[in-house]
Amino acid sequence: MADQAAIVLESGSLDKLYALAVMVSGAAAIGMEVHVFLTFGGLLAFKKENVSKIGPLPDDLAEGKEAFLEAVKSGKMPAWYQTLQQAKAIGDVHIQACGLSMDLFQLELSDLVPEVEDIMGATGFMSLAKEAQVSLFI
Amino acid sequence: MQDSLKVDRTVDARGSFCPGPLMELIKSIQEVPVGTVLDVLSSDKGSAKDIPAWAQKVGHEFLGGREENGTYHILVKKSK
Numbered sequence: 310m311a312d313q314a315a316i317v318l319e320s321g322s323l324d325k326l327y328a329l330a331v332m333v334s335g336a337a338a339i340g341m342e343v344h345v346f347l348t349f350g351g352l353l354a355f356k357k358e359n360v361s362k363i364g365p366l367p368d369d370l371a372e373g374k375e376a377f378l379e380a381v382k383s384g385k386m387p388a389w390y391q392t393l394q395q396a397k398a399i400g401d402v403h404i405q406a407c408g409l410s411m412d413l414f415q416l417e418l419s420d421l422v423p424e425v426e427d428i429m430g431a432t433g434f435m436s437l438a439k440e441a442q443v444s445l446f447i
Numbered sequence: 448m449q450d451s452l453k454v455d456r457t458v459d460a461r462g463s464f465c466p467g468p469l470m471e472l473i474k475s476i477q478e479v480p481v482g483t484v485l486d487v488l489s490s491d492k493g494s495a496k497d498i499p500a501w502a503q504k505v506g507h508e509f510l511g512g513r514e515e516n517g518t519y520h521i522l523v524k525k526s527k
Binding site for chain 2: 331334335338339340380385386387392395396399
């Protein structure tokens, strides 16, 4: 059985979305099975109308903010959503929406981009994460 | 690395940030037969380290790498 990675995305800030996309790509590239659990800000970033938004960036990135935005806007750094789609195309990547956040924000699966497969609770995700060799919280 | 090594396919990923070059390589390697030698052109330092690690992990042969005027050439042979 392939090694597994379990990743919780809690933040919707742009740098975290890039961190997610790049880490998922790396894991997918070496044949890992990847499970991503979207919650709070991380879930809102996956709403259809939000995946193309550029921002927000946190204060601790102030020094690198211009370089970051310039790389994004010039296309040198491919959009995080595109990188994630690419990772899904080459590997075994599964994305789940947190049931609590879905209720909280009154969202339906159809409000989210199609890469989000299903709605899952913490218990369901933890039972996946329990088997994973790598777990990350972003 | 042998200079005489025949490159069958060039993957030009210059200007692309990490993990772009590796992603380009993975796309290309799926399209070519076993035994094909691919030369990945990259301007990204991370990829120069990542691609050999990836090749070893998934079972392709890393044939060597060099840097020329800010461009990394990373040679990989599709082995399976």
